[in-house]
Amino acid sequence: MKEKISIGILGLGTVGSGVVKVLKNHDEVEIKKIAVKDITKKRNIDGLNKSMLTDNPQTIVEDTDIQVVIEVIGGINPAFDLIKTAIKNKKHIVTANKELVAKHGAELFELAKKNNVTILYEAAVAGGIPIIMPLKLSLGANNISKIAGILNGTTNYILTKMDTEGREFEDVLKEAQDLGYAEADPSGDVKGFDAAYKIAILSSIAFDKKVDVNNVYIGGIDNITSTDISFAKEFGYKIKLVAIGQMANDNKIDVRVHPMLVPKTHLLYGVDDVVNAVMVEGDAVGKVMFSGPGAGDLPTASSVVGDLLCIVGDLLLDNTPIPLMRCKQRNGAKHLEIDNTRNKYFIRVNAKNVPGVLGDLGTICGNNNINLYNIVQKGVLEDGSARVVLLTEAALEKDLNKAIEEMNKKESINKVQNIIRVMD
Numbered sequence: 001m002k003e004k005i006s007i008g009i010l011g012l013g014t015v016g017s018g019v020v021k022v023l024k025n026h027d028e029v030e031i032k033k034i035a036v037k038d039i040t041k042k043r044n045i046d047g048l049n050k051s052m053l054t055d056n057p058q059t060i061v062e063d064t065d066i067q068v069v070i071e072v073i074g075g076i077n078p079a080f081d082l083i084k085t086a087i088k089n090k091k092h093i094v095t096a097n098k099e100l101v102a103k104h105g106a107e108l109f110e111l112a113k114k115n116n117v118t119i120l121y122e123a124a125v126a127g128g129i130p131i132i133m134p135l136k137l138s139l140g141a142n143n144i145s146k147i148a149g150i151l152n153g154t155t156n157y158i159l160t161k162m163d164t165e166g167r168e169f170e171d172v173l174k175e176a177q178d179l180g181y182a183e184a185d186p187s188g189d190v191k192g193f194d195a196a197y198k199i200a201i202l203s204s205i206a207f208d209k210k211v212d213v214n215n216v217y218i219g220g221i222d223n224i225t226s227t228d229i230s231f232a233k234e235f236g237y238k239i240k241l242v243a244i245g246q247m248a249n250d251n252k253i254d255v256r257v258h259p260m261l262v263p264k265t266h267l268l269y270g271v272d273d274v275v276n277a278v279m280v281e282g283d284a285v286g287k288v289m290f291s292g293p294g295a296g297d298l299p300t301a302s303s304v305v306g307d308l309l310c311i312v313g314d315l316l317l318d319n320t321p322i323p324l325m326r327c328k329q330r331n332g333a334k335h336l337e338i339d340n341t342r343n344k345y346f347i348r349v350n351a352k353n354v355p356g357v358l359g360d361l362g363t364i365c366g367n368n369n370i371n372l373y374n375i376v377q378k379g380v381l382e383d384g385s386a387r388v389v390l391l392t393e394a395a396l397e398k399d400l401n402k403a404i405e406e407m408n409k410k411e412s413i414n415k416v417q418n419i420i421r422v423m424d
């Protein structure tokens with residue numbers, strides 16, 4: 001039996017540094033080399049042996065001693081090519097790279113199968129929360145009907161602050177950037193792309209179909225205002241960026257990310273600040289929820305090193321690592337178009353303060369097969385216009401779009417200012 005397994009790490013940023021720290025407690029793993037972009041950069045990692053660092057990642061993926069490569073560079077280039085070379089050189093892979101797995105997972109899994117190696121990516125979804133392994137293994141007995149998650153800590157932090165402090169999006173975003181919770185270019189988070197990669201990965205596993213991330217409907221939180229949030233609160237909801245994957249009719253799947261009003265009774269209602277959570281509904285288990293830190297050096301390293309030790313445990317025994325965890329080649333998923341989804345809606349309207357305006361709104365909804373659940377007018381604004389909020393029962397998105405078009409043309413209505421879907 002071997003005593004140590006030699007590994008290489010691509011990247012020594014937030015996650016890579018966490019991995020090095022956590023691995024200090026694991027003697028069965030020897031880090032041979034770590035690739036970085038800038039070899040002269042100061043690194044605050046106790047006991048880091050600088051001679052391990054290289055700015056030539058190729059030397060890691062081609063090193064014959066290295067059996068497992070951890071990829072924590074992120075993005076597509078050069079991570080994709082490096083991983084492909086490592087696989088061709090029979091190295092097992094652990095990655096935290098959601099974008100790469102969501103966009104090119106199918107190709108990588110196929111290549112790994114051909115080369116008889118394993119790719120594990122627990123950290124790619126919800127950082128420190130174990131969700132990939134539970135979905136593949138522990139919940140394997142279930143037919144999964146739905147996954148709903150809060151998968152992006154930055155947007156959850158921003159929405160929580162807007163809710164508790166009554167502040168506007170731009171103001172809280174700036175604070176989040178100053179505190180390091182949001183990136184200088186926040187679009188990947190606030191426009192929903194990051195959560196879309198993650199729900200595409202989870203849906204592929206849960207529904208055993210290849211989900212193309214280009215077919216995931218994506219909406220961000222940058223149009224949510226403190227007015228929307230305070231109305232939602234009054235009705236008993238919080239606004240959250242929710243990622244959903246669910247089975248629909250005709251074997252289609254409905255995968256999307258957008259803001260939603262979450263009711264007090266829902267498991268996701270209490271998931272605040274940077275916390276992430278994933279709720280899974282299965283026919284045998286019912287509803288289960290996983291929650292915890294979705295990012296950060298040590299939480300993410302917990303998932304990366306957990307994956308690594310799964311592989312290392314088998315390699316030490318001279319076994320082929322965990323074939324059970326290998327990704328199957330899946331058939332492509334048929335997607336339900338957003339127009340054909342059914343949702344409840346929150347609609348905020350700016351209307352003229354004239355008699356009959358609530359009637360006009362009700363009539364337009366009725367004519368488009370939309371039942372109203374609640375409609376309220378909240379006073380009169382300084383310019384004399386009226387602020388009206390409607391909550392609907394479940395309706396088809398294409399009917400909703402027709403109703404909104406009619407509202408925007410109606411003389412008594414100035415503008416539909418926001419439309420947000422509502423969770424059951």
Ligand SMILES: NC(=O)c1ccc[n+]([C@@H]2O[C@H](COP(=O)([O-])OP(=O)(O)OC[C@H]3O[C@@H](n4cnc5c(N)ncnc54)[C@H](OP(=O)(O)O)[C@@H]3O)[C@@H](O)[C@H]2O)c1
Pocket residue numbers: 010011012013014015016035036037038039041055057071072073074075078096097098099123124126127294295296297300
């Ligand atoms: N941060 C989190 O909390 C978190 C959570 C879950 C998943 N992830 C995922 O984990 C991955 C890494 O994220 P991170 O936050 O750790 O990123 P990061 O802090 O930006 O670190 C990236 C690292 O990659 C190195 N690098 C960049 N280009 C390189 C190249 N061409 N060759 C060699 N090294 C290169 C950088 O080197 P220098 O240090 O020299 O600049 C840096 O050490 C991403 O896929 C991310 O989505 C992150």
